[in-house]
Amino acid sequence: MKKALLVILAAGSFLTASAQSKSSIGIKGGVNFASAKPYNGSITSFSAGIFINFKLSQAISLQPGTFYSGKGYKMGDRNEKINLGYIHIPVPFVYQQSAGPGKFFFGAGPFAAVAVSANRKRYGPIYYYDTTPGYYSSKITIGSNTNLADGSSDNIKRMDYGITGLAGYSLNNGLLFTVSYDLGVANTSYYNNVKTRVLGVSVGYYFK
Incomplete structure (x- = not known):
C-alpha cells in the first residue's frame, strides 16, 4: 500500500515537472485484453488517457501518464465475468530509435493503480436451487473485506501495482501505435491471491 502511494506521488511529481518543460504531451486510447492469475479466462475492455514524454536525453524519455484502464477476468467454470475499472498511473x-518516417520505441517501468469501479456479470441460475438460467449483475465492494451473506467475501482491494512494458512506433506527424503489457504483482483480492494481467493495443497522438 505504501509503495503504491509512493509511486503515485512520484508520478504526479514527474507530470508537474514535465508540464513545465518543453516536453510533449500525448493522448492514447485502445483495447485491453485483461485477465488475472490464477484464472485463465480473459475479458475485453478499454483504456484512455494522457501522458507526457519528458526527455532525459536524445534517445531516452520518461513517460508518466494517467489513464482509465479496464481490467478483470472471467471464471470459465462459472461463466462469470469480473469487470474492474482503475485509474492507472x-x-x-x-x-526511441529513428527509423524511416518515425521512431521505434520500447520501455518499461512501474505502475500504480486505484480501483474506481467493480462489478460481476454472470449467466446462469442466480441460486443453486434455481433451474432457470438468466443474466444478472451486481456491484463488488472496493476497499472493504465485509463478508457476504453466505460468509464469503469477494470484495477487492483499493490498490494495484506492478510492472508495465511497452513497444511501438511513432510517426513524425505525431501519430503513434503502442502495444503494452501490465504485470500486476499486488494481491488485489481479500479472498484469493488474484494478480492482474493486461495486454493493451492503443493508438495515440503527440501534441508537439
Whole structure:
C-alpha cells in the first residue's frame, strides 16, 4: 500500500515537472485484453488517457501518464465475468530509435493503480436451487473485506501495482501505435491471491 502511494506521488511529481518543460504531451486510447492469475479466462475492455514524454536525453524519455484502464477476468467454470475499472498511473522509461518516417520505441517501468469501479456479470441460475438460467449483475465492494451473506467475501482491494512494458512506433506527424503489457504483482483480492494481467493495443497522438 505504501509503495503504491509512493509511486503515485512520484508520478504526479514527474507530470508537474514535465508540464513545465518543453516536453510533449500525448493522448492514447485502445483495447485491453485483461485477465488475472490464477484464472485463465480473459475479458475485453478499454483504456484512455494522457501522458507526457519528458526527455532525459536524445534517445531516452520518461513517460508518466494517467489513464482509465479496464481490467478483470472471467471464471470459465462459472461463466462469470469480473469487470474492474482503475485509474492507472504508469511511469515507464522509454528508449526511441529513428527509423524511416518515425521512431521505434520500447520501455518499461512501474505502475500504480486505484480501483474506481467493480462489478460481476454472470449467466446462469442466480441460486443453486434455481433451474432457470438468466443474466444478472451486481456491484463488488472496493476497499472493504465485509463478508457476504453466505460468509464469503469477494470484495477487492483499493490498490494495484506492478510492472508495465511497452513497444511501438511513432510517426513524425505525431501519430503513434503502442502495444503494452501490465504485470500486476499486488494481491488485489481479500479472498484469493488474484494478480492482474493486461495486454493493451492503443493508438495515440503527440501534441508537439
